[in-house]
Amino acid sequence: MSVTIKEIADICGVSHGTVDRALNNRPGISDKTKEKILKIAAELNYYPDFRARSLAKGTTKTIGLVLFDLYNRSFSQLTNAVETESRSKDYLVNLLLTDKCIHSEKEAIENLISRKVDGIILFPINQGEAFESYLTNLNIPIVTICNKLSDKWSFVGIDDRSAMKDAVTYVAGKGYERVVYICPPLAYRHQSNIYTQLERFEGLLAGMQQCGYTEEPVVITEKDYLRALSRIDLKASKTAILCSCDLYALETMNFLKDRNYRIPEDVGLMGFDNIDVLKYISPKLTTVHYNVEEMGFRAVDALVRQLETQTPSSTPLVEYKIIQGESL
Amino acid sequence: MSVTIKEIADICGVSHGTVDRALNNRPGISDKTKEKILKIAAELNYYPDFRARSLAKGTTKTIGLVLFDLYNRSFSQLTNAVETESRSKDYLVNLLLTDKCIHSEKEAIENLISRKVDGIILFPINQGEAFESYLTNLNIPIVTICNKLSDKWSFVGIDDRSAMKDAVTYVAGKGYERVVYICPPLAYRHQSNIYTQLERFEGLLAGMQQCGYTEEPVVITEKDYLRALSRIDLKASKTAILCSCDLYALETMNFLKDRNYRIPEDVGLMGFDNIDVLKYISPKLTTVHYNVEEMGFRAVDALVRQLETQTPSSTPLVEYKIIQGESL
Incomplete structure (x- = not known):
């Protein structure tokens, strides 16, 4: 795997803190030293360890997406939109499918919780008071899509x-x-x-x-x-x-x-x-x-807004219209 | 967010190590104490922090999947299969789309590297010696799908x-x-x-x-x-x-x-x-x-085998056949 900050420090003959200053663009370091450190880091294929950073910062810049499957075209269009919008906002998508199994859904949510995702976009298949209380106790931002649970969670869908x-x-x-x-x-x-x-x-x-x-x-x-x-x-x-x-x-x-x-x-x-x-x-x-892509975009927007403001945000329903074909 | 091991230890009046033994099912703890700790942990919605565990174990049980988009049906069928097979093997899928942009592909790979995924399933759009050398230097297990790079990486596809x-x-x-x-x-x-x-x-x-x-x-x-x-x-x-x-x-x-x-x-x-x-x-x-699902299954199998054996594994090409329709 890639090199550590300590190894870069040893090679450059500087302290761990100096390398950290160079890599994170913080003051207290000369341009010359910084340049040298960044050059060595690039040569050695240094990539910051997101896990360590996330432990320190309390955020993983990760969104969990939980839905049935990708067989229905709507769901793959939706997933494509969620990934694109998340990426544009510097979030990574962890994808978990449930195959419409209520147990898989809980397993998926708990997996995401243990990996400390910042929030979850959920197409829920569980329901009822016990499930809602379960979700509330998880204490993690959740945006529901398509299937509404209650007004306690942001909902993205159509009427x-x-x-x-x-x-x-x-x-x-x-x-x-x-x-x-x-x-x-x-x-x-x-x-x-x-x-x-x-x-x-x-x-x-x-x-x-x-x-x-x-x-x-x-x-x-x-x-x-x-x-x-x-x-x-x-x-x-x-x-x-x-x-x-x-x-x-x-x-x-x-x-x-x-x-x-x-x-x-x-x-x-x-x-x-x-x-x-x-x-x-x-x-x-x-x-x-x-517009199912619009639903994906709005779900990510609602979740990221919630992560920033710490309060669930309301999202307008997505518009719909009848498409006149030849089958009626 | 959920409770920490230290908080459970304080509540139960035991040491951090004792809680750790109970949660990880290790010996050196009485059944009674273990039962008490597990009960408290469940009541407090304790979920292990995968990040800390992964820092200690050197594995994140995560697979990165990098491909164009989900608009072509083949790709959504493939993604569905990769997620299903990964989940059955206790791996989580991090999905990154590239929109066929060679720069997005490198960004995606570097994002996954910084998050320390265990391995990557890659539908490559970059090519050439410089890219191959770049991938080699990353020193991470990669299985290529559909577009082959060279024999240095496992390849899953058809003839x-x-x-x-x-x-x-x-x-x-x-x-x-x-x-x-x-x-x-x-x-x-x-x-x-x-x-x-x-x-x-x-x-x-x-x-x-x-x-x-x-x-x-x-x-x-x-x-x-x-x-x-x-x-x-x-x-x-x-x-x-x-x-x-x-x-x-x-x-x-x-x-x-x-x-x-x-x-x-x-x-x-x-x-x-x-x-x-x-x-x-x-x-x-x-x-x-x-069978595009079969390709997804084999890609995950090849990657997980490689993670276990530390050597790229060869995978037989997926079979194909002509489907006789009415259009010729």
Whole structure:
């Protein structure tokens, strides 16, 4: 590994303190000595030991990022943005994935705590009073993204309820008589934090009521949602399938194409997220757009502001809009 | 922040060493005392300070991952695999993106060195003797992925040359008279490490020669490759467009569809990578598949083996195969 300050001091024939002054650009040293020390340090590949510095300064300039996985495009776009923004602010990202396992999430948080990260950006899957009290006792700045916990923590996200209400209002405006809603995570509502999904679902119900639908939506929460979909007579009435995220919509589109349903002539389809790969999909998927990179930037900003001011900062919700495709 | 060992010792009325024995499960302490200390530590939310431990043990159980970005699906799949495998081996991933900037890459490496990561998984964009000597002097275990540097470092990748040779042989077998090859990174061959792309290009030339093509391929290296493509009369002879990665192929597919070219009737199209979103694309893209997750797993395995044995370990190349779609 790289050379130590002591070794540089020995080679230059100066004290440990003098080397420290040169490397940290502090006064009390002649330009000539400083130059010599910096030259030797460069030649010997000296890199400061961040661990020692962080022990002294009480900061590691490190942000922990805890989220499900990188398979959903939204999450990789988000991670890219968090890393870019953190780097621009001189923070390093420690990435931990949870695979949606509530135990992995706690392990991830404790790992980050033991490594003394300055703060954590968390897409929480745990919930409830016990978890909130657990987080409070950790006494570390946390910014929550997508799934809200409570007002005790900064939250970065969109108004999911309002967005889905707008989405179903858009569907209603196209004359669809029946709404099929695909959202498998709803089945886990008592096991894990699905705040985002519950908000979207509430928005769906409120929107349908407001638009005068007299029938409830057909809600599919089965993990094998395509199998559940296959049991529905999609042509019985003018049907729109609304999916709680684009990935479900893409799978559903393949399912419909395989069965020779024409989209939107036979059945309408709408997603949510506007993931970047949609531009390669035909027919163009109608969906809800929000700037997921902006969410990543804001999460880092909120966390760094909190680190500087020692108080959680409020962050405005990220804007959203309906993207009109060809699938409705 | 969390409580220190000294504070636990004071509360329990024992020595620092006794608390240390209890927390680290070492002998020389009664079960009763140990139980009491662990109970107090849990109540006070004690988490070991990894920094102090790592200073003492000379290891941080941390792996640095340095790559371009997470926009190409391959990279996010790769990152997911690296994180999962690292976590299963008790290593934490520090993620640093370079945006394909040779300076960012060095900054990333130096950041990781100063934080004393145990080793680095590097998708290098620098190259040449000076860079190799720079890396050697850092004296840290490095596993290179995708872009090879030299045999001095473990390399995880596929046989890109052979894969592209097979790809163009497949194209030839379909009766295509002319090959258009899209690979913008070739324009940067003197500025950055494009090993993977050069290997694929060499494979293309070798394959075409072996298949008896008398004309050279039309090689597009412009950044605005679609504009360059628009200047080619694609119907002049039976043409296949071969792309050095799926993302170019997907952009090209949109370009062709917009101009009412039928794929493959008017022009053939082939990609490379088999990124996971291809399953939603029609017509199905013919491409080269390799298991990118497997690459991530092997990179972590090779690095951890090297950390344990102190010698670079050789890793077999990852297998590849042609995926027959509908686009050729």
